[in-house]
Amino acid sequence: MSLQYHLKLSPGDVAPYVLLPGDPGRVPLVASLWDESRVVASNREYVTFTGTYRGVPISCTSTGIGCPSTAIAMEELARVGATTFVRIGTCGSLQERVRTGDIAIFDSAARYDGTSSLYAPVGFPAVADHDVVEAAVAAGRELGYPFHVGTTRTADTFYALHPRPGSSFGDYWQSSWRDHFEDLRRMNVVAAEMEASVILVLARIWGLRAGGVAVVLDDVLEVSGESGRFDPQEQFEHGGDEIERLARMGSEVVRILAERDAAA
Amino acid sequence: MSLQYHVELSPGDVAPSVLLPGDPGRVEVVASLWDEARQVASNREYVTFTGTYRGVPISCTSTGIGSPSTAIALEELARVGANTFVRIGTCGSLQDRVRVGDVAIVDSAIRADGTSALYAPVAFPAVAHHEVVDAAIEAARDLGVRAHVGTSFSTDLFYVPEPGSAFGGYEQSAWRERYADVARTNALVAEMEAGVLMVLSRIWGLRGGAIALVADVAEERDEAGVWDPQASFDVSEEPIDRLARMGCETIRILTERDRMRRA
Numbered sequence: 158m159s160l161q162y163h164l165k166l167s168p169g170d171v172a173p174y175v176l177l178p179g180d181p182g183r184v185p186l187v188a189s190l191w192d193e194s195r196v197v198a199s200n201r202e203y204v205t206f207t208g209t210y211r212g213v214p215i216s217c218t219s220t221g222i223g224c225p226s227t228a229i230a231m232e233e234l235a236r237v238g239a240t241t242f243v244r245i246g247t248c249g250s251l252q253e254r255v256r257t258g259d260i261a262i263f264d265s266a267a268r269y270d271g272t273s274s275l276y277a278p279v280g281f282p283a284v285a286d287h288d289v290v291e292a293a294v295a296a297g298r299e300l301g302y303p304f305h306v307g308t309t310r311t312a313d314t315f316y317a318l319h320p321r322p323g324s325s326f327g328d329y330w331q332s333s334w335r336d337h338f339e340d341l342r343r344m345n346v347v348a349a350e351m352e353a354s355v356i357l358v359l360a361r362i363w364g365l366r367a368g369g370v371a372v373v374l375d376d377v378l379e380v381s382g383e384s385g386r387f388d389p390q391e392q393f394e395h396g397g398d399e400i401e402r403l404a405r406m407g408s409e410v411v412r413i414l415a416e417r418d419a420a421a
Numbered sequence: 422m423s424l425q426y427h428v429e430l431s432p433g434d435v436a437p438s439v440l441l442p443g444d445p446g447r448v449e450v451v452a453s454l455w456d457e458a459r460q461v462a463s464n465r466e467y468v469t470f471t472g473t474y475r476g477v478p479i480s481c482t483s484t485g486i487g488s489p490s491t492a493i494a495l496e497e498l499a500r501v502g503a504n505t506f507v508r509i510g511t512c513g514s515l516q517d518r519v520r521v522g523d524v525a526i527v528d529s530a531i532r533a534d535g536t537s538a539l540y541a542p543v544a545f546p547a548v549a550h551h552e553v554v555d556a557a558i559e560a561a562r563d564l565g566v567r568a569h570v571g572t573s574f575s576t577d578l579f580y581v582p583e584p585g586s587a588f589g590g591y592e593q594s595a596w597r598e599r600y601a602d603v604a605r606t607n608a609l610v611a612e613m614e615a616g617v618l619m620v621l622s623r624i625w626g627l628r629g630g631a632i633a634l635v636a637d638v639a640e641e642r643d644e645a646g647v648w649d650p651q652a653s654f655d656v657s658e659e660p661i662d663r664l665a666r667m668g669c670e671t672i673r674i675l676t677e678r679d680r681m682r683r684a
Contacts, residue, residue, distance in 0.1 A: 265529070265548035265623075277606045282546045284529035287558070287570055290551045308546055308623065344541050344624045361529075361572065362606045 161233035164205060164218065165198040171207055172214035173240045174411040177230065179352060181219040187245070187404040188217055202226060210408045213415040217407075220244075223313055224272035224355040231359045241414060243289060244356050244369035245407035247399075248309060248348040249377035251338060255347050256373065257394045260304040260406055262293040263369035266354035267346055269312035273358040283311070283357040288414060289368030296370075296409035302402060307347035309369070311354035316387065320378075323385030338377050349377050370410060372403040425497035428469060428482060429462040435471055436478035438505040438672040439498055441491070443614060445483040451509070451665040452481055466490060474669045477676040481668075484508075487577055488536035488617040495621045505675060507553060508618050508631035509668035511656060512573065512610035513639030515603060519569050520635065521655050524667055525609050526557040526570045527631035530616035533576040537620040547575065547619040552675060553630030560670035566663060571609035573633065575616030579650075586648040600639055611639045632671065634664040 160167050176187060181204040188194035194208030202221030209215060218234060220227040231242065248261055255261060266283035268274065273283065290306065297304035312318060318337045322330035338349070353369045360367030374393045381387040424431050440451060445468040452458035458472030466485030473479060482498060484491040495506065512525055519525060530547035532538065537547065554570065561568035580586045603611070615631040622629025636654045643649055 264551055265546035267542075267546060268544040278531075280532035280543045281606055281608075282529035282531065282548055282572060284546055284548045284572065287528055287551060287554050291555060294551070306551060308548065344545055345626050346545075364607050 161236060163201060163229050164203045164233040165200040166205055166233065166237045168237045170197045171205065171216040171218070171234060171237055171239050173238065174213070174215050174415060175234055175239045175242055176215065176217040176407045176411065177220050177242055177244045177356065178217065179220055179222050179246055183400065184217050184219050186400060187407065190404055190408055191215060203230060211412050213412045215408065215411050220352060223351050224270040224311070227352045228272045228355050228359060231356060235363060235365060240365050241289070242356055242360055242365065242367040243407055243410050244353055245403050246350055246352060246369070246371045247374045248350040248371035249375045249380065250348055250373045251310070251342045251377055252347050255305050257375060258399055259373045260297055260302045260402070261309065261348045261371045261373060262290060262297065262304055262306045263309045263353050263371065264290045264306050265308045266311045266357055267308060267341065268354045268358070269310060270354050271313050273355040277358055277362055281358060283354040284361060285357055285368035286360065286366035288417065289366055289410065292413040292417065293368060293370050293410045295413050296406055300405060300409060302406065305347055308345065309348040309350055309353050309371070310341050310346050311351060312349070313351065315351065319381055319385070319387055321381060321385030323381055324387035342378065348373065370403065370406050372399045374399065425500060427465060427493050428467040428497045429464040430469055430497065430501045432501045434461045435469065435480040435482070435498060435501055435503050437503060438479055438507070438676060439503045440479065440481040440668045440672065441484050441494065441506055441508045441618065442481065443484055443486050443510050447661065448481045448483050450661060451668065454665055454669055455479065467494060475673050477673045479669065479672050484614060487613050488534040491614045492536045492617050492621060495618065499625060499627060505553070505628040505672070506618055506622055507668055507671055508614055509664050510612055510614060510631070510633050511636040511654070512612035512633035513637045514610055514635045515574065515600065515608050515639055519609050521637060522660055523635045524561060524566050524568045524664065525573065525633045525635060526554060526561065526568050527573040527610070527615045527633055528554045528570050530573045530575040530619055531603065531608055532616045532620070533574060534616050535577055537617040541620055541624055545620060547616040548623060549619055549630035550622065550628035552678070553628055553671065556674040556678065557630060557632055557667065557671045559674050560667055564666055564670060566667060569609055572607065573615045573631065574603045574608050574611040576611060576613060579613065585646045610635060632664065632667050634660050
């Protein structure tokens with residue numbers, strides 16, 4: 158197996174530890190925190206940098222938005238030698254205690270996506286590797302960021318499933334959406350995003366390791382308010398600060414994991 | 422809320438951390454490892470002992486077999502003050518590397534049960550609390566027990582879905598590759614209670630986890646192609662003692678870490 162079709166990566170191009178943001182534009186930003194880095198591939202929504210962070214080999218590959226493109230990234234990264242996947246992304250909060258700017262550490266995901274069900278039945282758990290969760294908890298403590306360990310809801314939609322008309326174009330809406338977020342809140346789900354489930358399911362079935370950390374940009378239950386109007390450009394908290402915190406968190410998780418792996 | 426309908430427990434009767442075997446006959450075996458223990462309730466399949474283990478308050482309640490009776494035990498135990506649930510049970514192995522006598526530290530479960538789906542859609546993950554998983558890993562290390570961390574297949578069926586296991590040779594075409602497909606997902610073991618325990622603990626914001634002793638190989642058949650648990654299961658005294666010790670040590674480690682964090 159040599160050059161991969163979508164990612165344009167070959168064996169040797171990536172470190173065993175790979176950070177996975179969605180946005181290709183964020184990859185150079187993440188890599189700017191490292192000791193040294195170089196771009197090793199760029200094709201479609203897939204941009205990959207490889208380098209070292211505090212002495213630890215590390216890579217960062219963007220997945221694009223959603224589970225289908227993320228599964229392709231995972232398949233091809235695994236083929237070129239990646240063994241540990243840490244998603245770094247943004248999310249909305251479903252719990253009052255989880256506030257904008259906080260970090261969510263995903264130990265599991267509720268599977269409202271299509272792709273992961275094509276690999277394993279929906280009853281199969283989307284669960285993070287224990288080592289990754291423990292490393293993320295240690296990273297959160299060291300960096301002094303407020304963090305929460307819990308379950309995320311991964312869904313294949315950004316604009317659908319909101320409780321009131323106003324999120325999808327033209328006020329398109331379905332009554333089954335009304336209680337989606339509220340029911341998740343009652344299940345103690347902490348966050349909502351679009352990629353974690355497929356990352357966790359694929360890593361688990363392949364015997365590889367994965368986990369996820371995300372910075373909270375909004376409160377899903379409040380963001381559209383009484384009007385139902387959902388305007389992420391206006392409503393999301395998107396200072397450079399949140400994304401740098403996320404990049405720092407992801408890089409530290411990899412460093413801690415690599416150091417613990419070396420000690421084991 | 423006072424006396425609970427099925428488990429016949431009241432607030433004060435149980436410690437915050439509870440071990441959950443299926444078999445009521447095993448509760449006393451578990452409690453025999455403690456510094457001191459007393460039976461606090463016994464009704465139907467629910468037997469509860471409370472005491473201390475190496476200075477840590479501990480309880481043990483049997484759940485009976487399967488998710489329905491386990492959900493009732495969890496509902497009522499939570500009402501009387503339990504906040505940490507550690508299942509200790511037996512399981513069948515789905516992977517060659519997981520051998521009879523080994524222990525599976527179950528960090529998650531495939532939800533092939535009915536009860537948990539009545540609480541939360543099957544897309545919701547059955548996942549153990551990471552502190553319970555971490556404590557169990559340390560317990561295995563301390564005790565020198567061969568342990569594997571991974572996913573369990575939690576099913577409401579004991580005698581199916583495998584050709585040769587249901588009475589009279591009854592089978593369904595959908596069963597043919599059932600266990601083989603589950604094994605391909607990298608699931609370690611199969612048992613009958615971990616899924617509902619993890620889902621309920623998670624939705625209530627409590628801690629759950631499961632430790633399972635491998636008593637047989639799930640796909641093993643005798644020469645006649647029949648699956649006979651009475652003949653093939655190893656649930657002798659030595660391995661059950663190992664399982665009980667794993668459970669008690671997990672709760673001791675968890676409780677001591679909780680105390681350290683509070684201090």
